[in-house]
Amino acid sequence: MSLTVFTAAVGVVILLFILELLRRRQIREKYAALWIVVLVAVVPLALFPRISDPIAHALGVASGVSLALFGGFVFLLLVCIHLSWEMSRLEEETRTLAEEIALIRTRLDEKGQVER
Amino acid sequence: MTTQRILMILPAWNEADSIGNVIGEIREVLPTVDILVVDDGSTDKTAQLAAEAGAKVAKLPYNLGVGGARRLGYKYAREHGYDVAVQFDSDGQHDPRYVPALVAALDSADLVIGARFAGEGDYQARGPRRWAMSLLSGVLSRVAKHKLTDTTSGLRVVARPLIDVYATWYPVEYLGDTIDTLAHVARGGYRVVQVPVTMRPRAGGVASANPFKSTVYLGRAVLVIVMALLRKRDV
Numbered sequence: 001m002s003l004t005v006f007t008a009a010v011g012v013v014i015l016l017f018i019l020e021l022l023r024r025r026q027i028r029e030k031y032a033a034l035w036i037v038v039l040v041a042v043v044p045l046a047l048f049p050r051i052s053d054p055i056a057h058a059l060g061v062a063s064g065v066s067l068a069l070f071g072g073f074v075f076l077l078l079v080c081i082h083l084s085w086e087m088s089r090l091e092e093e094t095r096t097l098a099e100e101i102a103l104i105r106t107r108l109d110e111k112g113q114v115e116r
Numbered sequence: 117m118t119t120q121r122i123l124m125i126l127p128a129w130n131e132a133d134s135i136g137n138v139i140g141e142i143r144e145v146l147p148t149v150d151i152l153v154v155d156d157g158s159t160d161k162t163a164q165l166a167a168e169a170g171a172k173v174a175k176l177p178y179n180l181g182v183g184g185a186r187r188l189g190y191k192y193a194r195e196h197g198y199d200v201a202v203q204f205d206s207d208g209q210h211d212p213r214y215v216p217a218l219v220a221a222l223d224s225a226d227l228v229i230g231a232r233f234a235g236e237g238d239y240q241a242r243g244p245r246r247w248a249m250s251l252l253s254g255v256l257s258r259v260a261k262h263k264l265t266d267t268t269s270g271l272r273v274v275a276r277p278l279i280d281v282y283a284t285w286y287p288v289e290y291l292g293d294t295i296d297t298l299a300h301v302a303r304g305g306y307r308v309v310q311v312p313v314t315m316r317p318r319a320g321g322v323a324s325a326n327p328f329k330s331t332v333y334l335g336r337a338v339l340v341i342v343m344a345l346l347r348k349r350d351v
Contacts, residue, residue, distance in 0.1 A: 101177055102176045106192065
């Protein structure tokens, strides 16, 4: 099996996996959409690596393959940063919930003492 | 001080050894104030002992860190209409005898800090930790337009307007609960003053004198203060 076919096959398998997660409602649409767009772009690039050469040359990069590699790194870095940001937001949200729960529990305890 | 409703907020995380004595001492010295212990996800008997000693107890479902515990305290103070909130430690480091003087200073301020290095006591720090502390007090004194010698002190007293601010906004990050809150309100135009106090040695553990840790502390302090000053004024 040649490298191009292998790479494309991996792309297709991951694409199917994302679609399956989406079908089972295991992944939010906003994240699924991101990966579907990426994979739909990756599969043709894998089969015909030369198609990105013109863009690479226009940017002064020797080959389309290295441009794709560089682009992939930058993209993954941005995704990681985005996830850190989402995590921070989630932590702030769960923190607020924890505080509200403690307040409600305290109020219930105080009410209970009055009734007794 | 007699007509104001005062709430002491004590965040406590596994402080079963000291909490009973600390509450007992507060009730002896300040019989009219209410005490709220915020149990920050303790796994020991902190909450039970605090309730037995006569404090109100708010129990967090898991450990949030001191910032989260304090914000919960301020939320409680706001909901129950307290006039004054006192931030206090549950490890026996703070002396309740200073609280009346701190509360009295609220007449001319919104936030009063109980400060070491201000004539009382003999607390000393060395090396990078000392540089960090003098950098912080230098910058924050300028922002607050009042000489502040102990910006990382956890002994603080605030009145109504800041209870409302802290109930919605209180950072959970390391140093955020001390430095960030101070820079935030000073830039927001609230009046910050300090009153000299002595602090007692902590019941357990000592402040780190390890040079590496002190250097990390300095770095974090610089980051926190620079970020606090770069933020928009949005109080």
